[in-house]
Amino acid sequence: MSEVYPEPEKFDPERWITQEPTNFEYNPFSAGSRTCIGAAFAMMEIKLVLAILLQRYRLQLIPRLKVDGVGLIVMAPKQGMPVVVYPQDRNFAQGVGGVRGNVREMVELPK
Numbered sequence: 001m002s003e004v005y006p007e008p009e010k011f012d013p014e015r016w017i018t019q020e021p022t023n024f025e026y027n028p029f030s031a032g033s034r035t036c037i038g039a040a041f042a043m044m045e046i047k048l049v050l051a052i053l054l055q056r057y058r059l060q061l062i063p064r065l066k067v068d069g070v071g072l073i074v075m076a077p078k079q080g081m082p083v084v085v086y087p088q089d090r091n092f093a094q095g096v097g098g099v100r101g102n103v104r105e106m107v108e109l110p111k
């Protein structure tokens, strides 16, 4: 998918600040005649939920957590994604560098 954006395997959430992909380029909701009719609602809902939650709390991955992915069309972490919930103190120093597991074969995370 490097025609759509560079380094597609890389964990780079900031790419979405400037990208405006079509449903065929970014397609959790599928595309074409069977596209999800709830997509606009779901996007609005997740933005509101995240904005409200993340103003109040900081979610920190368990250090050195092993994350194995499962699924082909809809991927998810096999054992969930346990986090520790802190009040939002903006202490983001840990990052995602310590994560282990086959998620590293799916996405290029920092070392």
Ligand code: HEM
Binding pocket: 028, 029, 030, 033, 034, 035, 036, 037, 038, 039, 041, 042
């Ligand atoms: C993050 C949330 C959601 C995701 C990732 C998602 C994903 C999808 C996907 C991939 C399809 C296409 C399935 C196919 O190819 O047959 C689909 C279809 C559909 N979705 Fe969603 N969906 C979400 C939320 C919602 C919500 C909130 C609603 C309703 C309020 C909804 C209603 C539907 C309906 C009715 C279809 C069938 C459309 C059709 O076949 O004509 N979805 N969804």
